[in-house]
Amino acid sequence: MHRFAVWAPSADRVEIDVHLPSGTQTLPLEPSEDPAPGWWALEVDEAGDGTDYAFRVDGGDPRPDPRSAHQPHDVHGPSRVFDPAAHSWGDGGWPGRDARGAVVYELHVGTFTPEGTLDAAAEKLPHLVDLGVDVVELLPVAAFPGRRGWGYDGVDLYAVHDAYGGPAALQRFVDTAHRAGLGVALDCVYNHLGPAGNYLGEFGPYFTEEHHTPWGAAVNLDQPGSEGVRRFVVDNALRWFRDFHVDALRLDAVHALVDESDEHVLAQLARETAALSAELGRPLTLIAESDLNDTGMVTPLGQASATDLPARGMQAQWADDVHHALRSVMTGERGGYYKDFASLEVLGNVLERVFHHAGTYSPFRGKTWGAPVDTARYPGHAFVAYTTTHDQTGNRATGDRLSASLDGAALATAQAVVLTSAFTPMIFMGEEYGATTPWMFFTDHDPELGALVSKGRAEEFASHGWEGDVEVPDPQEESTFTGSKLDWSEPTSERGARLLAWTRDLLALRRSEPDLAGDDLRAVRTATSGDAELHEGGSPWLVARRGSLALVANLAQHEQAVPLSGALDDDDARAEVVLAWDAAATEVTGGPSGTAVRLPARASAVVRLS
Secondary structure (H helix, E strand, C coil), X not given: CEEEEEECCCXXXXXXXXXXXXXXXXXXXXXXXXXXXXXXXXXXXXXXXXXXEEEEEXXXXXXXXXCCCCCCCCCCCCEECCCHHHCCCCXXXXXXXXXXXXXXXXXXXXXXXXXXXXXXXHHCHHHHHHHCCCEEEECCCEECCCCCCCCCCCCEXXXXXXXXXXXXXXXXXXXXXXXXXXXXXXXXXXXXXXXXXXXHHHCCCCEEEEEEECCEEEECCCCCCHHHHHHHHHHXXXXXXXXXXXXXXXXXXXXXXXXXXXXXXXXXXHHHHHHHHHHHCCCCXXXXXXXXXXXXXXXXXXXXXXXXXXXXXXXEEECHHHHHHXXXXXXXXXXXXXXXXCCHHXXXXXXXXXXXXXXXXXXXXXXXXXXXCCCXXXXXXXXXXXXXXXXXXXXXXXXXXXXXXXXHHHHHHHHHXXXXXXXXXXXXXXXXXXXXXCCCCCCCCCHHHHHHHHHHHXXXXXXXXXXXXXXXXXXXXHHHHHCCCCCCCHXXXXXXXXXXXXXXXXXXXXXXXXXXXXXXXXXXXXXXXXXXXXXXXXXXXXXXXXXXXXXXXXXXXXXXXEECCCCCCCCCXXXXXXXXXXXXXXXXXXCCCCCEEEECCCCEEEEEEC
16 A cells, blocks of 8 residues: 655646556545645555556646656656665664765766766775765756756656666665765755756646746745745755665755745754754754855854854855865966956965955956855864865866866875865865866757757856857767766876875875864964966965964975975974875975975975974
8 A cells, every 4th residue: 555645735636647556547636634735645555665656737647746756767757656664774883974074075976987876886985985085975866857967957856866776776875885984965956946857836836936046936935835845845855864864965056045934944954954863863964055155054043143144054065265266276277257266365265264255356246245254153164175076077168177287296286285174075076086087067858958958058158258169068969978977997097096095195194183184264374475476487385284284285387395484383393294295206494494395396295393
């Protein structure tokens, strides 16, 4: 027996096409008050795990269940019943893992392995354990049109994409990860649904024209009928924690969640997540992607926000400013939003204070943006930093990685800046060994929609100053997808193995050194050569001190001695090399101008100060 239920508050009648062993039947559902008014329900004796079905609202076409767990026939076909309790969990001893301060590894299931499945990804988890990763963050797994895509066009938010293996495969993946000592985070998209296969509007007031987002009508979080929509969102998030044992959620572009309710949906989610965490007896972490540069996002519920944004209760948020400053300094990029960050002083500032735009004017935005971080109140681990992400790589015209712009030493230095920072560090898949495979934008839409997506993408490049003689890969071509898959021979190449060992050594150092593992932003002190050296042939450098340790980075194209005077408490202090990209060519020197570290071009080292 299985109870079918659906929220359709304005419907006059709801029917179900249910595919039973005895044949397909169309049966009427009855109005129900369980779990709330507006629901319809029916118990079917012959139905159970694996039964296919679809709903009809007021005699319309059969549609997938808005809360479908599995869409084996694509997002337009019938749903399939999935019993989450059928899995026999082997992670009973798993204590949970707070994602704050963890080493996070972001991966896309479809391109992480040749097979592109959750089961295949699980076989690669020993690589991450050996690397020193703590939490694996999966890009969205919600069902989307076609077989291949990033996952941000999901339309069946409760379903696990069939090409990845479906919901049972996600349970197996999490179980395997936990038994290996790894936490699992899941990327969830609640600010919009994809353009194809989105049938929610036929069931209820899921969208509103009162607010608009870059994707069109906003998800209805504060207009009539929004209570059911809010439950749809919050229940979805809680379900990943409860039924799939996920440890953290990364919430996509939360600044696009338009909600003028007394309690913002993020605050509601934070409140109910905290209650579930107490019930389950393990930490559950909410990580926001927000471009607001506002600490109200990570202010605990019940505490006064330091800004105009009321407390949202997220435990952490992404810090794009760190990425922008690092990439601009390391590569020399100045186009688009990078023009706001082309400064060594900016890089030093974000390592100490997180946000560059902190109530300051942004030339790119053409307006004042953000608010400052009170470093006495907000820990560094509340902010996630990275050398790149799926967005920062895939939203480039050709999906080129940092490896297309930087040599091995410079890649190692960029990695060191993030992995020795006071933030929660995140590694995008492949960056641990300097992957050279691009990560491009790919889709599997129908031809008409695919053409529109390609056109819109070209226009976006132009608006960000990325137009030029670059041939943009066709998102619809399967080769764009397959060309984005990691090449697992690279980590064993001479270059890849060296970068992989460097990343592993940095993470081991981070774990073993309290000064690096800590999260007090007030203990971060930076010094730079100044922006006057940011020119061809210049001698730029960066020193970032955290307690008794300091990262010393030669950003020049030639060997030089980087002075430590700006990071030392006195000129007589001594330095000892703890870890260096090129140990044989790294030397601590002294002289009239004080202690310095001589480094090869673009190389870096961690030194202990005494």
